[in-house]
Amino acid sequence: MKVDITVNGEPTSADVEPRTLLAHYLRDTVGLKATNIGCDTTSCGACTVLVDGESVKSCTVLAVQVDEQSVQTMEDLGIEHKVTAAFRQEHGLQCGFCTPGMVMAAVSLIEENPDLTEKDVREGLEGNICRCTGYHNIVRAVLVAAGKDPDAAQAAGADDKTVAPGFSAGEGAK
Template sequence: MKVEIAVNGVKRTDEVEPRLLLAHYLREVAGLKGTNIGCDTSSCGACTVHVDGESVKSCTVLAVQADGRQVTTVEGLASEDGTMHPMQRAFQQEHALQCGFCTPGMVMASIGLLAENPDPTEQEIREGLEGNLCRCTGYHNIVRAVRLAAEGNRA
């Protein structure tokens, strides 16, 4: 089946199997390896991307469902001159990663969280990210990074 998907601002036309998951499309067809696959059951959030600006776990979306839509991955966040997205910068500044496997999905989910709630409390951040798992950090630095990005958005 043919799909037309704008991935990180670049329109692509590809033939895909009707049952191909968006996560696999992004990694295997589009060649974007930042979208990690951790569970294939929507339990971990490592595959979180934005579809038309909304955070989704790409292991639960078929590529054909993204036909005609805008998909943004972690690779699409930095500006063309290489300047990191404010959330990426906040994650770096707050050391909000260890192994890094969850980081792309966590960053994408955090951006989605701030789009819905630009000034979340610590508890709201924790609740907003509970669908994204991290086995290394204990979440404290991730929560601080989201708060830092929220403060930067308000400034």
């Protein structure tokens, strides 16, 4: 099937099998290798990209599903972007494998909620696994990118006994 997908602002087009995953389309058809694949079960988030501005896991989206839509990957950001710059400054990456997905998840998270707390960041990144950093510096990087003071936010988070959600909802109306 022929697809036309705008990738990082550039039109791309190819004849693909319907089963072609968007992640493979980006990596193998378009040749953008930043986006990684870390699992088979939509669990790790390494393949996160934006579709029409929203984060999705590109290993669980078919290329044909985003025909005539717009995809953005980390390659489009550049090192001056507030998120990539903050990841570097706060040492929010080690081996780098989760990084492209983590960065794009963060871009989407900040877009949807500019007023982030530490808890918001932790819960907002629940779909992205990093095995190296323990998330400490990733959380700091996202707070910095969102214009927050990471020291203050983490101190506030430390006092919040619900940082790691046990009962994840219970937000009943008062």
